[in-house]
Amino acid sequence: MHIVVCIKQVPDSAQIRVHPVTNTIMRQGVPAIVNPYDLFSLEAALRLKDEYGGRVTVLSMGPPQAEAALRKAISFGADDAILVTDRAFAGSDTLATSFALASAIQKIHEDMPVDIVFAGKQTIDGDTAQVGPGIAKRMDLQLLTYVSSITDLDLENREITLHRRAEGGVQVLKTRLPCLITMLEGTNEMRFATLPNIFRAARYPLKLWDKDAAGITDVSKIGLKGSPTIVSKVFAPQPKTIPAEIIDCESKQPKDLAVTLLAKMFTRFPNLHEDIAKANA
Amino acid sequence: MSEETEKDAPKKPAGRRKFELDPRLASYKGVWVFVEHERGVAHTVSWELMGEGRKLADTLGVPLAGVVMGAPGIQTRRFCEEAFHYGADLCYLMEDPLMADYRNQPFTKGLTDLVNAYQPEILLLGATTLGRDLAGSVATTLQTGLTADCTELNIDLENRSLAATRPTFGGSLLCTIVTLNYRPQMATVRPRVMSLPKPDPTRTGSIVEHTLGMTESEIVTKVLEYIPDNLQDKPQLPFADIIVAGGRGMKRPENFQLIWDLAKVLGAEVGATRPVVQAGWVELDRQVGQSGKTVRPKLYIAAGISGAIQHRVGMDASDVIIAINSDPNAPIFDFATYGIVGNAMTILPALTEAFRQQLATLKVAV
Numbered sequence: 141m142h143i144v145v146c147i148k149q150v151p152d153s154a155q156i157r158v159h160p161v162t163n164t165i166m167r168q169g170v171p172a173i174v175n176p177y178d179l180f181s182l183e184a185a186l187r188l189k190d191e192y193g194g195r196v197t198v199l200s201m202g203p204p205q206a207e208a209a210l211r212k213a214i215s216f217g218a219d220d221a222i223l224v225t226d227r228a229f230a231g232s233d234t235l236a237t238s239f240a241l242a243s244a245i246q247k248i249h250e251d252m253p254v255d256i257v258f259a260g261k262q263t264i265d266g267d268t269a270q271v272g273p274g275i276a277k278r279m280d281l282q283l284l285t286y287v288s289s290i291t292d293l294d295l296e297n298r299e300i301t302l303h304r305r306a307e308g309g310v311q312v313l314k315t316r317l318p319c320l321i322t323m324l325e326g327t328n329e330m331r332f333a334t335l336p337n338i339f340r341a342a343r344y345p346l347k348l349w350d351k352d353a354a355g356i357t358d359v360s361k362i363g364l365k366g367s368p369t370i371v372s373k374v375f376a377p378q379p380k381t382i383p384a385e386i387i388d389c390e391s392k393q394p395k396d397l398a399v400t401l402l403a404k405m406f407t408r409f410p411n412l413h414e415d416i417a418k419a420n421a
Numbered sequence: 422m423s424e425e426t427e428k429d430a431p432k433k434p435a436g437r438r439k440f441e442l443d444p445r446l447a448s449y450k451g452v453w454v455f456v457e458h459e460r461g462v463a464h465t466v467s468w469e470l471m472g473e474g475r476k477l478a479d480t481l482g483v484p485l486a487g488v489v490m491g492a493p494g495i496q497t498r499r500f501c502e503e504a505f506h507y508g509a510d511l512c513y514l515m516e517d518p519l520m521a522d523y524r525n526q527p528f529t530k531g532l533t534d535l536v537n538a539y540q541p542e543i544l545l546l547g548a549t550t551l552g553r554d555l556a557g558s559v560a561t562t563l564q565t566g567l568t569a570d571c572t573e574l575n576i577d578l579e580n581r582s583l584a585a586t587r588p589t590f591g592g593s594l595l596c597t598i599v600t601l602n603y604r605p606q607m608a609t610v611r612p613r614v615m616s617l618p619k620p621d622p623t624r625t626g627s628i629v630e631h632t633l634g635m636t637e638s639e640i641v642t643k644v645l646e647y648i649p650d651n652l653q654d655k656p657q658l659p660f661a662d663i664i665v666a667g668g669r670g671m672k673r674p675e676n677f678q679l680i681w682d683l684a685k686v687l688g689a690e691v692g693a694t695r696p697v698v699q700a701g702w703v704e705l706d707r708q709v710g711q712s713g714k715t716v717r718p719k720l721y722i723a724a725g726i727s728g729a730i731q732h733r734v735g736m737d738a739s740d741v742i743i744a745i746n747s748d749p750n751a752p753i754f755d756f757a758t759y760g761i762v763g764n765a766m767t768i769l770p771a772l773t774e775a776f777r778q779q780l781a782t783l784k785v786a787v
């Protein structure tokens with residue numbers, strides 16, 4: 141069995157700050173991490189490999205630095221890693237990204253047939269949750285998003301059974317391989333890297349593919365050209381037009397403060413009385 | 422959503438150039454809302470979108486349509502009636518037993534066929550598990566742009582295009598995304614981000630029927646079973662009228678009891694920020710924000726919450742926001758209605774007591 145897991149290197153957005161004057165993102169010194177949602181998919185892939193054997197290939201598209209994310213995946217137990225990197229990809233939106241990744245997976249498949257592709261539920265930077273479905277459509281794979289558990293894999297009949305989160309419940313689905321799965325967050329816990337794998341990751345001869353190696357001939361499908369969406373404006377959220385009424389603690393006891401606040405609030409928003417009474421009913 | 426947001430500044434400001442729509446796309450007209458339903462109930466996000474779609478359609482001077490797909494029967498047809506009540510002028514109806522349960526393959530084909538046949542310029546879907554699964558597939562099949570998890574939708578009148586605003590990663594930024602020379606322009610919006618319009622039961626509209634044209638043998642994925650959630654044990658934040666929420670400023674899990682105490686007096690739901698959920702103080706269903714729930718209560722009390730954009734987008738639409746924070750410069754004071762600068766550990770019990778007394782006098786009055 142051959143599994144491909146798509147992982148993206150993302151800035152640890154919890155640590156990103158915005159320049160107060162220019163309103164631009166200050167990326168300096170912000171560490172890059174593996175998109176956290178991708179780890180649930182990688183772990184699910186590694187568990188399938190533990191149980192059924194086979195190989196796990198991790199694939200990423202991004203700048204040369206993204207190799208760190210792939211090495212991390214190797215240290216967790218992935219067998220092979222490919223970084224698709226080319227200046228021609230700059231400015232790709234999700235449609236262009238899924239095109240490039242699908243081309244690369246097709247190439248991988250020609251080398252060693254692929255049974256399951258995993259993607260993360262979404263990224264924390266792009267945050268669109270579209271690249272997975274996009275790859276599935278382009279490659280005509282069965283699409284299974286928001287999977288909470290894989291309950292059965294029948295390699296002989298090439299069938300897989302799994303639980304998929306729907307809005308009001310869980311769908312138990314059975315489908316045929318090849319398929320593309322995105323795992324729901326919190327459904328497993330990434331294993332620790334073992335010492336041999338950490339050494340292997342450091343020495344692993346990563347494959348770097350440019351657009352030609354990834355089998356991309358139509359450059360109108362990648363980069364800015366292949367991206368229908370355009371960012372027209374980036375801006376900071378605006379404070380409310382009516383500023384908050386600040387009730388300062390310094391001068392008052394908490395008790396008086398609370399009473400003052402309620403008096404003010406119920407005068408300005410008399411309907412709140414009724415709302416609270418209703419919530420209490 | 423473009424990787425462009427990752428650059429330090431957008432390279433290609435779209436608004437300023439004079440823009441000519443490809444004449445082949447000029448026939449795309451009208452605003453569509455995909456009506457999502459499950460187990461006989463429409464998802465309210467569809468009606469929230471219908472309200473928003475109405476505004477967009479009126480600005481453009483085009484009709485607003487609902488798209489209803491499901492098993493044949495009066496129940497499915499009833500969703501068309503409901504769509505009219507919430508503002509649709511017409512509905513595209515696709516009835517087929519193969520669409521009794523949501524499955525990606527038939528729904529993608531159905532919606533893609535409808536778009537190709539009737540050519541809308543804008544297509545909106547809820548950013549639910551179903552909506553995101555379907556939107557990503559349909560956008561790729563149609564080779565068009567899709568902007569996910571929008572918090573605001575407008576029409577850029579200069580070039581008649583949809584300007585979709587969404588929070589962008591990490592820092593406290595929002596970005597506006599346009600899809601110029603591709604149709605339809607697709608966007609998803611999370612539940613409760615838009616307000617629910619008042620239905621008008623006298624409104625009617627016309628129904629356009631279209632067939633799916635698929636057989637079960639063509640559909641690879643089979644639904645073996647559907648296990649409904651037990652709603653009783655799940656917190657219902659999105660529709661709560663009052664929410665008391667706590668953040669990392671509550672310091673210790675034991676202190677969270679102060680949040681529960683106030684919530685109890687108010688008959689409120691308890692909410693939290695992501696760090697609090699990640700620390701395991703409360704369950705995931707209580708997380709408010711970009712990667713949690715969007716809420717629109719009448720009253721939102723935030724204690725020890727800094728007001729990061731990822732939290733703000735989930736609760737900004739609350740009618741009244743009371744923020745308790747010891748830092749007078751905390752961003753939450755930029756969008757709160759009332760701000761109390763001080764220690765949540767002493768202010769929360771005082772508030773609880775004040776509300777308790779207030780409610781007691783109310784009960785006497787009633």
Ligand SMILES: Cc1cc2nc3c(=O)[nH]c(=O)nc-3n(C[C@H](O)[C@H](O)[C@H](O)COP(=O)(O)OP(=O)(O)OC[C@H]3O[C@@H](n4cnc5c(N)ncnc54)[C@H](O)[C@@H]3O)c2cc1C
Nearest residue numbers: 668669670694695710711712713725726727731747748765
């Ligand atoms: C992709 C992504 C998605 C995210 N999604 C979400 C999401 O859905 N929801 C969410 O909430 N966050 C989300 N976050 C995290 C978000 O960026 C913030 O980190 C988070 O909201 C901060 O939580 P907080 O306000 O509890 O903690 P902090 O930012 O640490 O704020 C704690 C506040 O408590 C105040 N304080 C300290 N002591 C006291 C005291 N004694 N009394 C009163 N006040 C006190 C401090 O002044 C401070 O303002 C997301 C982040 C990313 C990158």
Ligand SMILES: Nc1ncnc2c1ncn2[C@@H]1O[C@H](COP(=O)(O)O)[C@@H](O)[C@H]1O
Nearest residue numbers: 146201259260262263266268269270271
């Ligand atoms: N540049 C990339 N390289 C590899 N995988 C990616 C890339 N972008 C997105 N993905 C995959 O697609 C998933 C969804 O991404 P997104 O649509 O950006 O939310 C991610 O979790 C990854 O698994």
